Amino acid sequence: MTNGEIRTSDGELLSVKLKKVESRKRTGALILVLPLLLFIIITYIFPIIQMLQRSVDNTQMNDLLNNTYQVIQNWDGSDFPPEEVVKTFYNDLKYLSENKLHGKIAVRLNYEKGGFSSLIKKTVRKLDSFDTNGNYLQQFKEIHKRWADQEYWLALKRATVPYHGRKYLASFDFKQDFDGSIVRIEEKKRINVTLWLRTIYVALGVTLCCLILAYPIAHLLSVLPTRYSNLLMICVLLPFWTSLLVRTSSWMVLLQTQGVLNDFLVFLGIVADENRLELMYNMTGTFIAMTQILLPFMVLPLYSVMKTISPSLMRAATSMGATPFHAFRKIYFPLTYAGISAGSILVFVLAIGYYITPALVGGAKGTLISNRIAYHMQSTLDWSYATAMATILLVGVLVVYYVYNRVVGIDNMRLG
Amino acid sequence: MALAKYTETRYRIWHYSYLVICASVFFFLIAPLFVIVPLSFNAEQYIHFSSGMMALDPDAFSLRWYEDMIYGTKNPWGIAVKNSFYFAFFATVGATTLGTIAALGLSSRYMPYKSLIMSILISPMIIPLIISGSAIFFSLAKVGLASSFIGVVIAHIILGTPFVVITVTATLSGFDDSITRAASSLGSTPTNTFFKITLPLITPGIISGALFAFVTSFDEIVVILFVAGGDRSLTTIPLQMWTGLREQLSPTIMAVATCLIVLSTLILIVTELLRRRSERIRGISAQ
Numbered sequence: 001m002t003n004g005e006i007r008t009s010d011g012e013l014l015s016v017k018l019k020k021v022e023s024r025k026r027t028g029a030l031i032l033v034l035p036l037l038l039f040i041i042i043t044y045i046f047p048i049i050q051m052l053q054r055s056v057d058n059t060q061m062n063d064l065l066n067n068t069y070q071v072i073q074n075w076d077g078s079d080f081p082p083e084e085v086v087k088t089f090y091n092d093l094k095y096l097s098e099n100k101l102h103g104k105i106a107v108r109l110n111y112e113k114g115g116f117s118s119l120i121k122k123t124v125r126k127l128d129s130f131d132t133n134g135n136y137l138q139q140f141k142e143i144h145k146r147w148a149d150q151e152y153w154l155a156l157k158r159a160t161v162p163y164h165g166r167k168y169l170a171s172f173d174f175k176q177d178f179d180g181s182i183v184r185i186e187e188k189k190r191i192n193v194t195l196w197l198r199t200i201y202v203a204l205g206v207t208l209c210c211l212i213l214a215y216p217i218a219h220l221l222s223v224l225p226t227r228y229s230n231l232l233m234i235c236v237l238l239p240f241w242t243s244l245l246v247r248t249s250s251w252m253v254l255l256q257t258q259g260v261l262n263d264f265l266v267f268l269g270i271v272a273d274e275n276r277l278e279l280m281y282n283m284t285g286t287f288i289a290m291t292q293i294l295l296p297f298m299v300l301p302l303y304s305v306m307k308t309i310s311p312s313l314m315r316a317a318t319s320m321g322a323t324p325f326h327a328f329r330k331i332y333f334p335l336t337y338a339g340i341s342a343g344s345i346l347v348f349v350l351a352i353g354y355y356i357t358p359a360l361v362g363g364a365k366g367t368l369i370s371n372r373i374a375y376h377m378q379s380t381l382d383w384s385y386a387t388a389m390a391t392i393l394l395v396g397v398l399v400v401y402y403v404y405n406r407v408v409g410i411d412n413m414r415l416g
Numbered sequence: 417m418a419l420a421k422y423t424e425t426r427y428r429i430w431h432y433s434y435l436v437i438c439a440s441v442f443f444f445l446i447a448p449l450f451v452i453v454p455l456s457f458n459a460e461q462y463i464h465f466s467s468g469m470m471a472l473d474p475d476a477f478s479l480r481w482y483e484d485m486i487y488g489t490k491n492p493w494g495i496a497v498k499n500s501f502y503f504a505f506f507a508t509v510g511a512t513t514l515g516t517i518a519a520l521g522l523s524s525r526y527m528p529y530k531s532l533i534m535s536i537l538i539s540p541m542i543i544p545l546i547i548s549g550s551a552i553f554f555s556l557a558k559v560g561l562a563s564s565f566i567g568v569v570i571a572h573i574i575l576g577t578p579f580v581v582i583t584v585t586a587t588l589s590g591f592d593d594s595i596t597r598a599a600s601s602l603g604s605t606p607t608n609t610f611f612k613i614t615l616p617l618i619t620p621g622i623i624s625g626a627l628f629a630f631v632t633s634f635d636e637i638v639v640i641l642f643v644a645g646g647d648r649s650l651t652t653i654p655l656q657m658w659t660g661l662r663e664q665l666s667p668t669i670m671a672v673a674t675c676l677i678v679l680s681t682l683i684l685i686v687t688e689l690l691r692r693r694s695e696r697i698r699g700i701s702a703q
Contacts, residue, residue, distance in 0.1 A: 025526040032521025033533060036514040036577060044540055044574050047555030048547065213441045220438045234684065235446040241680040241687075242449060243635045245657040246673040250448040252665055253455060253463055260451055263464055295445055324427060353544025355638050360661050370546040377550050377642075390547045401542050405535060 048394075055388035056163045064105050068092045069160045081153050086136040089156070090127070097124040105159075111382065113155035119146045167388035172196070192372070192389070199369040202287060203351040209291045210298040210347050211340065218302035218339070223311065236303075240296035248357050251289040255279040255361065281363025289361045294350055298343040305339030345404040349397055369393055449677055456481055456670035463665050481671040488668065495649065496656040500634055502565075503652060507572030507633035512626040514573070515580025516618075522581065523588035534581075541578035545638035548575070553642035563645040571639050576629030583628060587621025587694070620694035624687060631683065 006014040062069040068089045075081045081089075096102040102124050109116035126143050130136075140147040147153075158166075169175055173190040174182050184190070217236070221229045239247060254261045257276050265271040279285055309332065317327035355370040362368070369389060376386035419431055459478040460466050469476045485493050521527060522534060540548060552571045553562060561567035591614075599609040637654040644650040651659075653672065660669045 022526055025524065026528055029521040029524035029527040032524075033518045033527070033537075034521075036518035036537060036581070037533060039514060040537055040540070040574065040577065043555065043570060044548070044552065045536065047551040048543070051547075051551040051554050213444070216434060217438050217441045220435075230688075232442060235442040237684050237687075238677075238680060239445055239449060241631060241683045243654065243657075243673075243676045243680070245635070245637060245654050245661070246452070246676045246680075247448065249657065249661055249665065249669060249673055250452045252661065253451055253670070254448055256463075256665070258462075258464060260464065292444060292448060295441075349542055353546060355544075355546050356658070360658075370544060373546050373550075377546075386550070390544075390550070393544060394547055397542060397544060401535070401539075405531070 051387055052391045052394070054384050055167055055391050056165060057384065058159075058161055058164050061105065061108050061159055062162065064096060064101060065089070065092050065160055068156075072157050072160055075157065077154060077157060080137055080150060081157075083136055086140060090130065090136055090140075093120075093124065094127050097127055109155060109159055112159045113152060115146060116152065116155060119144055119152065123147075167385045168392070170385060171389045171392055195367070195369050195372050198283070199352060202283070202290065202368060203348050205287060206290045206294060206351045207298075207344050207348045209287075210295050211344060213291070214295055214298035214302055214343065215336075218299050218306055221299075221303050222306035222309070236296050236299045239292070240300075244293065244356060247293050248289060248360050251285070251292070251357075251361055252280065255285050255288070280361055282365045283362070284366075286358045286362040286366035286368070289357050290351060290354060293357060294347045297346050297350060301342040301346065302336065302339040305336055305342070309335050341407045342404075345400055345407070349400050349404070352397060352400075353393065452670050452673045453677065456667060456674040458667055458670075461667065463667060463670065481667040484668045485671045485675075492648070492651060493653070493656060493668075493672065496651045496653045499650060500652040500654075503568050503572055504630050504633040506569045507576050508626050508630045510569065510573040511576030511580050511629040511633075512622060515577045515625060515629070516584050516622050518577075519581050519584035519588060522585050523591070537581050538578045540574050549639040549642040552639060556643060562643060563647040563650060565650070568640060568643050568650060571643050572633035572636060575636060575639060576632045579628030579632060580622075580625035583625035584618060584621045587618045591617065620690045624690050627683060627687060631680075 008014055008017050068085065071085050071088050072081065075085050080086075093102065096105065102120055106117040106120040109120060123140070123143050130139055137147075158164075166175070169182060170185075171192055173185050173193045175185050217232075221232055221236075224232065253259055256262070257278065257280070259280070261279065262271065262276040266273050266276065271277060279288070313331050313335070314324075314327050317331045318324060322330065352368075353370055354368060355374060358366055358368045359371050359374075362371070370393070373386050373389050373393070376382045376389070419428060423431070454465070454469065455463055457477045457479065458466065458469065459476050459480065466476055518537060522530060522537075527533075549571075552574065556562045556564075556567040556570070561570070595617075596609050596613055599613050600606070604612070635654060636652075637658055640650075640652060640655055641658070644652075644655065653676070657669055657672060660666060
């Protein structure tokens with residue numbers, strides 16, 4: 001014990017020893033977490049980042065038109081491309097058609113400018129009759145009159161850039177015009193903005209409805225004696241544990257024009273048989289079904305918070321002269337903020353990415369942004385379009401997730 | 417909940433309307449599920465309550481859709497059931513093992529970057545399934561595992577782990593460290609302490625996490641839509657229902673749905689028993 005330093009029995013400084021033990025424990029904890037962390041990063045996080053790169057990636061196109069890609073950068077986009085560029089393009093195209101790869105660029109160029117696909121196909125058929133000594137641009141123009149339209153050459157230039165944010169513009173119904181300015185697309189083609197707004201509207205609306213519906217029953221569950229509350233809890237937990245598809249199909253049974261709800265209303269005479277309500281394949285259907293399906297996710301966090309609020313607080317407030325409503329507003333309601341925020345954020349995050357229920361119940365008028373992403377993923381195969389929208393959705397969700405973490409803390413997340 | 421005798425009329429009215437509101441919300445939650453059950457016993461091909469059913473005529477009810485579900489040739493429910501249980505079993509084992517081990521590390525007081533790591537581990541639960549599905553599909557396709565048994569299991573393990581991590585860390589957060597210290601002071605080795613003391617205490621949490629992982633896999637539809645591709649041999653119950661629902665709402669689907677409701681009731685009972693056991697073990701008496 002010199003200089004007031006404390007040593008352990010084996011003569012080491014206590015502070016040093018303590019640090020050693022702590023670092024060993026830290027390593028131990030890390031080693032336990034490592035397998036799952038690596039698994040998630042390799043099989044999940046990394047693939048997501050890689051997929052999101054597809055939204056700006058243009059290498060596939062540039063690999064196919066590699067030589068054109070090199071030289072077209074020299075053309076400033078005024079008038080028509082110089083002879084050198086046209087010649088390189090001709091050689092690239094000839095190579096592609098010999099290897100039967102021109103179909104790929106035709107599809108890609110068609111996104112850029114309508115009519116490009118057929119133009120490429122017609123051009124490819126006449127490539128052999130080209131005079132390799134003559135004026136290339138002139139010969140292109142003779143093959144098809146569209147080559148005399150400068151816009152097609154500009155589209156070619158736009159399609160061969162290293163990276164592009166075009167799909168992000170398209171996700172919000174904008175496009176880059178031929179002169180490079182950003183403009184909105186034709187009015188009848190504007191569908192994405194509608195879908196984004198609808199998705200946000202549905203997610204917010206469902207969250208609000210869930211909150212309004214969940215609040216009273218969570219309160220009732222928290223104040224009833226355990227015997228009764230356990231019984232009523234079944235009403236919340238049984239849907240929670242039941243397959244999403246079962247719940248969606250039950251809503252389909254209920255909401256169809258010839259469905260149970262309409263039958264019942266007709267039976268009661270509220271609705272005439274010939275004008276049954278259109279409850280499905282529109283927003284109404286999506287909204288009702290999603291509210292019921294997500295309701296347990298609101299009830300459970302609210303309940304767990306309300307359970308901790310002592311009833312004596314309200315009694316104290318009323319005994320001091322507050323009316324029950326005033327006591328509720330001033331005492332009880334503020335104490336449930338944690339539950340409200342936890343439940344609301346959970347429901348909102350789940351609702352904003354909903355796919356199955358809108359696809360089955362929503363029809364054309366009730367689909368959400370996830371359905372659009374799936375459509376581009378599976379039907380049009382325009383993956384960069386799909387991934388651009390996915391990125392935007394992901395950023396939105398991550399922002400909410402971050403807020404959730406700040407407000408509630410992931411550590412405090414409880415299930416069931 | 418009984419009202420005091422001196423309660424004013426307007427509060428009395430408010431109280432009863434509150435109870436009515438609660439009752440209707442409970443009805444809204446539970447009733448849609450039970451619409452399916454009687455319809456699955458319908459003798460007719462249409463999905464509505466026939467007049468015979470309303471009159472409780474025995475001839476209006478039949479088990480033909482259950483027969484169709486088991487012996488029918490049109491829908492391969494047999495393969496779907498087998499696959500669903502296989503996938504769910506392996507996914508549960510994988511997710512529970514990985515998740516529990518990680519949760520043990522995460523609950524340590526010395527765990528660095530806890531919040532960051534937790535956010536990464538939970539992300540499969542937060543990120544919209546459509547994004548997860550396509551990302552997992554692309555990466556599996558790259559290594560040649562798309563449309564394969566292992567591919568689906570890997571995808572389901574990814575989706576199941578967050579639930580295990582959350583439930584087990586929640587159980588561990590209420591864990592009293594002095595118990596293990598007591599064991600050590602009495603001469604128990606760390607391994608022995610873990611298997612004899614820690615593990616039995618957190619078992620309810622692990623089982624409930626495993627149940628979550630099981631249900632997540634068993635009920636999963638979006639990711640498998642991508643990963644299974646069009647491979648009919650990888651079909652599962654949700655995938656089969658999805659295909660069926662997109663074509664036509666058939667009574668056979670109602671029969672399958674009824675079976676799934678029975679299954680979820682069983683799961684509910686198990687979780688309730690677990691909860692009670694866990695409370696008893698920890699000495700928290702039921703209020």
